Amino acid sequence: MAEKKIRILLAQFPLENHNRGLIAVAGLLRDAGMEVILLGNAVSNRIIDTAIQEDVDVVGISTYCGGELALGKELMKVAEKKGIKDRTAFVLGGIFPPSDAPKLEAIGFSGTFPPSASREEIIAGVKAAAAAKK
Template structure:
């Protein structure tokens, strides 16, 4: 039996206006054979709606604005409220201070990719996250 292709939704939440990192990560994931749905800037509500409708395994959030704790909490809290926190893994990356990594994982993020993460590490994290919900 062939494994289901990993499907990832990529987005920015809240006041985010930078998309270069998200475009780069989306390209890396496509090159690794994953199906990527690129949403760009959106709300937590719209990201979860699309993730559910598209049956993704992972939601990847890009955060370069410094709002990762606030927007990350909004996303994870809503996912828990909607009951999709067990069927979708959440990964956040971007300009995230090392001191915030533990807090984000405690919130419910599967993993955190800090600035400077190499392509192999990012792809491996997304693949592991996808497998965690199969």
Template sequence: MTDRKIRVLVAKPGLDGHDRGAKTVASVLRDSGMEVIYTGLHQTPEMIAEVAVQEDVDVVGLSILSGAHMELFPRVREELKKRGLDHVLLTGGGIIPGEDMEKLESQGFAKLFGPGTRTDAIAEYIKTEMKRRWAHTS
């Protein structure tokens, strides 16, 4: 009898101190049936990757409002790779200009979400993506 839940790490890397968005997304993902680990403010890429290992998450969602997204997304991905977590869905959102979003998505990051996104669209995206991935593996 297997009953697998989607496990998501919602993390705030870097220096900005605003986590209302992250908390909102975390609550929405919980309400759509996921298990959400929230670790609070000011996490380093190394800490985020280490938590992802220990919690065996399927998804890492970064909330970045500081403008440092072009630096932080690749650094988190690198730390995840170092720990063999290439399979984790790395997504996120915040104040990210459209062209940066396109650039990051073209570099292989999962879909990113900007201000004004309907929160259930994020949950829907993660569910669809995980369903597709789990159909191929396990």
């Protein structure tokens, strides 16, 4: 019997320019036994469409250039509209003002990972986010 595997989509908002963080996280999640779907830069509509088609447990957003709160809200709005808010978890990592972390959680990101987050913290955070949606 096949075991239930965690599927996660990794994406960035359109203006993000650095993808090293996303690639590093993709590698460590793969090594933790997850199936990681890479999308790269995309608008909210495409991120949510992809999350639907791939039936991922978690959507992970990598952010560096700011504006993550506004764009995060937009992403959640699309997720709500397209009906995946209750079946998909959202997490976010990268560089953002520490004071934004509670606000991000309030709008629906169940995990936020600052640059200091360790490999173990990221893996555990993703697993917890996925488990909360099953």
